[in-house]
Each structure stands twice: as structure tokens, then as C-alpha cells.
Amino acid sequence: MEQHAVTQTKPIQLRGKPIAGGTLPVICTPLVGRTRDAVLSEVDAVLPKQPDVLEWRADYFEALGDTARVIATARSIRERAGATPVLFTRRSSSEGGETITIAEPQVVELYAAICASGLIDLVDYESSNPADNFQRVRAASREHGVALIGSYHNFQATPAADALVAKFALAHKLEADIAKVAVMPKSPSDVLTLLSATYEASETLPIPLISMSMGAYGSVSRMVGAVFGSALTFAVGKSSSAPGQIPIEELRTVLATVRRATGTR
């Protein structure tokens, strides 16, 4: 009578190969330093903890407007990170990121330059950005073999499940390789709404998904999300980038138990 677990969770692929051999979920740790030295010291502190992906949250980087310095810092991250994939993200302030000094057209050109640099494996760009901008980021990332995450964040609330499924679908429609949804719960039942929408999207969309419910309650979605379709979870390596993130060592232990108990990878 026991179910044999089959998960529909699709692993994130880079150049045709799943990250970390297809482990679900992979663990991503954010880098939030404001200076090159701060970012690199985070890399050095985090790498021994063996994250599967590093996310450089470039909206924290004070020299974001200086493309040469961004590229130089990306090169230094890459030199240290070795084979660990690096995700480049400018989270917009309207979706919970830091305030930056450059306008969106410059951000798009920065994404194009980062993609062309060959130093980065994935980029994250919000699906809510003007379609022209998104298409430009899509074209540049595709040209240079960089995977594109189309993302949606809501730090205030959790929209209804249908609306969340639509956000995953929008990213797919915009030809993102991966769709991400991160929302804030106001009650434990909002956490179930996020998981339920993720599972529904995993049944209907052909691309890998990333999702999380933020904050205290939501932290459980960071532990069990892969059972419901999420391929990647964020953990604290040195610094947190969103509420509810768990230290990587603790999260890895929990994920091992979840995988063993559910029979997933």
C-alpha cells in the first residue's frame, strides 16, 4: 500500500547536464558583499561548506554601474569558485532588492556583458520587467549558453494559487529556462498555497522550477519544496539574502532526511 515516490521535480540543467548530478534540491548560497573584497571574502567563507550554486546578488554591489569592475569581480569569483556554478542576480528594488544607481537600460546592458563574459552560468531577471528588456536578456543569455531564471517575488503577501501558477507560466512564456516564485506568507496556510501552486506548475510546465515561501513559517518550504516541484533552495552560507533562510549545514542535514524518507534523489 505504500507509495513508491515519483517526483515530477525537474533538475536545473547547465549545458545539458543537471547541477550536482541531479540532486534535488540543489543548495544555493547568496553573496551580498558591497565591495569586491567583501564578496570574495564571502566566497572564501562559503565554498568550504560546498554549496551547489553561488548566487552573486549584484544589487548589493556598490560598483554595479561600473561594468568593468563588475566583470573583474565576476572573474575573481569564478577563479575561486572553480566548478561551482555561479548565478548573477540584480534583484530589483520593487521585488525586494537593494536600491541601485543605474537605470534599467544600463542593467540590461550589464546582463548582456555578464553573459558575454563567459564567467557566469546562470542569470536571474524578473518577469515583471518590460518585455523588451526581458527579451534582450533572453537573447544575450541564449547566445552565450547562460541559463535564464525568470523570477517573481512578493515580500508583502502570497497571491492565490492560480496567480502563482500564472507567474510560473509567464516565465515559461517568456522563454526562461527556469521559473522562480518567492512569496511571503501571512499564515501557515499561505505556505501550503505556495507549495500547491508549485506542484500544479510542475505538472503542466516543461521547465525546472524554483519556489519558496519566505519568513518564519515559510522556512519549511525551503526544506520540503523539492517534494512539490522546487529544484533549488537557498541557504545561508555567510549572510542571508531573504527572511527564513536556514544555515547551509543544518539545511543539508534536513534535506538528506527528506530525500531518504521520500525516496527522492
Add this chain to the structure above:
Amino acid sequence: MEQHAVTQTKPIQLRGKPIAGGTLPVICTPLVGRTRDAVLSEVDAVLPKQPDVLEWRADYFEALGDTARVIATARSIRERAGATPVLFTRRSSSEGGETITIAEPQVVELYAAICASGLIDLVDYESSNPADNFQRVRAASREHGVALIGSYHNFQATPAADALVAKFALAHKLEADIAKVAVMPKSPSDVLTLLSATYEASETLPIPLISMSMGAYGSVSRMVGAVFGSALTFAVGKSSSAPGQIPIEELRTVLATVRRATGTR
């Protein structure tokens, strides 16, 4: 913007005091030996792992029809268990238990005798039993200060959320002190149905709840159920009594992370 976690999960009380100081959830390990010696050897193996509650699954006990031997074995369990609360359960075969040789009226008299013995802290009786029988078990347990769990199990499927909420409500209507629902998922979304129904029942019913989704997927409900209203989770001490149970040491580690991350007790 981060939520301060407030859980509606109500701890199980014994004689006016919450088990394990109100820790949520408490961990219960089953005893499934067929003989007195087998049961006592399980107790000896399990107690060093410090479960919060021991459940004696008496439907496995081959001398269930001999009340004196049941009471004598309960006494030996109690002597070993010390302050650890003991739950006495005859799971009916129609709800996933072992086949037994005595008829329901004898079972009810056995429950009355066990309650009168003063050796047991809680009893579990299915809400689906004839109302007269349930009332007799309720009266005997109340008279002797034994907490009564009114339970519902479905090893085939997960009914709709409304039906599950009705099962919790039925146990409350029958004046059980605690309502329990355990169901089998056919997909990950059934796990969310069980958690959602538990949360809804926790909002409307004044009594503590116990719930779990069984099997591989369902095992995650054994880890995060307390965030959604479940006050007790079953773990494997020496032997499993239902599919999806996790070894107690592993579960305790996960629960500590869940509590820390969600800010619950």
C-alpha cells in the same frame, strides 16, 4: 516584514500539564511486539532514545484476549517507562491494525480495565466505532483521568480536505480530548490536503490535533506537521507501525531545525 511565527498548535495535556513541557510536536514511538518479552525488549531498546510518549499497539499483542496478561504487561511497561507517558491503542483491522481474536464488546471492556488500572496515560479509539462503544470508552477514560484520542485512519487514500476536517470535528463531537487523522497520499498534493485540513481544524476546534500523511511523500508531514496544527508525530524507535515513519534520532534533528527556523516551541 518578516512574520513572527505564532502557531495555533495546541499541546496535548495530561492531568492539566502539557507533555514534554509543551514541546511541539512531541515524538511518540510505537511498540509492536507480539509477546510480553518482545514488547518489554522494545521498551528497553527505545527508552534510551528518549521518546516523549510510548504507544503500545496492543492489536499486535497475541494475548489481547487475556485481560490479566494485558494488565500485567502494561504494568511491566509502566515500571520501565517511569515518567514517560504510555498510550494504549488497539488499532482496528478496518483502519490498518492487526487482526485480533476478540469481538468489539470485549475490546471495550479491555479499554475500561486498562483505564481503571492506572497504568496508562492515554488511549486511542477510532471515532468510526459504534457510538455506544465510543461512549463507554469515553466514560471509562474520563473516570480514571486517562486522555482519549478519537482517531480516523485511511490507508488507501486521502479524502478531500472538508471530509478530513469533518473527521477531526467528529472526534471533538464525541468528546475526545485529542483528534487524530492519518491518511495515505496518492500524490504530493494529497500531503498538502492533509496539512491544510489540519490547519483549518486547528483554527476551529479547541482540542489538540494529531495528523499525518503516510507513505513516502507523506513523511514530510511527520517533519513539518506541527507548523500546521499537529501536536504529536510518530517515529521509529525499534520498529515501524505505519509506512513513512522516520528513525527517532533523524526526526529529532529535523524537528529541532524546524522549530528554530519557524520560531515555534
